[in-house]
Amino acid sequence: MAAATPALFMGLMSGTSTDGVDAVLADFADPAHPRVLASTALPMPAPLRNEFLALNTSGPDELARSAQAGNALAELYAQACLQLLSETNMAACEVRAIGAHGQTVRHDPASGYTIQINAPALLAERTGIAVVADFRARDIAAGGQGAPLVPAFHQAMFSSTRPRAVLNLGGIANVTLLRPLGSDSPVRGFDTGPANILLDAWIHDKTGQAYDADGAWGATGTANTDLLEYLLGSEPWFTLPPPKSTGRDLFNLRWLQQRLDHFEAxxxxxxxxxxxxxxxxxxxxxxxxxIKAHAPDAADVLVCGGGACNPRVVSALETVLNLPVTPTSDAGVPVQVVEALAFAWLAWAHEAGVYAGLPTVTGARHPSLLGCRYPGTP
Structure with a gap:
């Protein structure tokens, strides 16, 4: 049997944690089993990270600053893409498209908008490769949350013979609830709240470190159950039913400090x-x-994202859930590659006409073909 014709796509992700860019090159000749050919991660330059964080709130000249930040991000994206081409000895013309999400700085689906800073035309110009971007807008236009974007990908990659949850622990945590293979029940997914966003903000504010490597600093402290109950009970968002999504607009250092001030009184x-x-x-x-409320029969939980590398978080999840909690690496996809691979998959889905915007996830009026395409160099 002749080998399938390669279908190469790149995926890029710079998430809510704003710590860097993850990039992947994958072959989707068999879309059910994409093959990762190379991956890389580039740190977010401190000035650009600080600008993205500043753009989460209103400020002077933010239109020009947003455009300049988008251009700078596109240059960083292009650097990652060109590095992947170099490592694999591939030519740009061999890659069908790049999936580039951009950097989310505002997300308010209730008001009908979401903002991802990006410059996909510049990225297409720098790489010569077509770029698929602006993944959330069509779903929001159809009345959906525009997020999370990855449940259709999780369904394609991680479905099993048992009910399962896939938990992405990025800046914000989102969960995909998968029914067993062959089930008629639709996939569901939604954001569950903060993952690394508050952990990173707190350690940076107190020590200057960007994140708590391996949860080491947190391990020197003792959790306070009264404070935990207050944080959970004082935020109405936690009890909202899905579909729902969130971001830095809600969960940020200001949110935490207001509650600490009240609690410590x-x-x-x-x-x-x-x-x-x-x-x-x-x-x-x-x-x-x-997970307990919406997938009480889940047999196991797969975790990915930066939080999956924090043993304190994973151990706490296992204790609370009383379920096996394992990294997606055990299912064939390294934890730090999952989201970048998801955007490569979303670029593939756009090119293939696969409607990855799922109403059962986002609450939209209908399924949507996600993303807009910027052609590569002729």
Whole structure:
């Protein structure tokens, strides 16, 4: 039997954590089993990261600043793509398209908009490769949340003979609830709350570190269950039914500090590391509560994203859920590659006419073909 004709796509992701760009080159000759040919990760330059964080709130001259940040991100994206081509000895003309999500700075589907800073035309110009971008807009136009974007990909990659949850622990945590293979029940998915976003913000504010490597700093503290209950109980978003999505607009250092100020008015003495340890449990409990409420028969949980590398978070999840919690690496996709591969898949889906915007996930009025295509160099 002749080998299938390669169908090469790239995927790029710079998530809510704003710490860097993950990139992947994959062959979708067999879309059910894409083959990762190469992956890379580039750190987000500190000035660009600071600008993205600043653009999460209103400020002076933000239209020009957003455009300039989009151009800078496109240059970083292009660097990652060209590195993948070099590592694999591939030519740009061999790649069908790049899936590039951009950097989310505002997300308010209730008001009918979402903003991902990006410059896909510049990326297409720099690489010579077609770019698929603007993945959320059509779903929001159809009345959906525009997020999460990855459940259709999770369904394609991780479905099994048992009910399963796939939990992405990026800046924000999102869960995909998969029914067993052959089931008529639709895939569902939604955001569950903060994952790394508060953990990163707190350690950076207190120590200057960008993130808590291996959860080491949090491990020196003692979680406070009263504070955990207050954080969970004081935020109405946690009890909203899906479909739902969120981001830095809600969960940020200001959100946390307001609650700490109120909590510490009646209970003093928490060390900074104690608060970090409590935030680990906030990530685990908010995700676990969502899974228990909406997939009580889940047999196991696959985790991916940066939070999957934090043993404290994973251990807390296992304790609260009383289920096996394993990395997606055990299912064939490294935890740090999943989201970039998802955007390569979304680019493939756009090119193949696969409607990856699912109403059962986002609440939209109808399925949507996600993304807009910017042609490569003629």
């Amino acid at each position: 009646t209970k003093k003495g928490l060390a900074d590391a104690d608060i970090q340890a409590t935030l680990v449990l906030l990530t685990a409990h908010s995700a676990a509560q969502a």
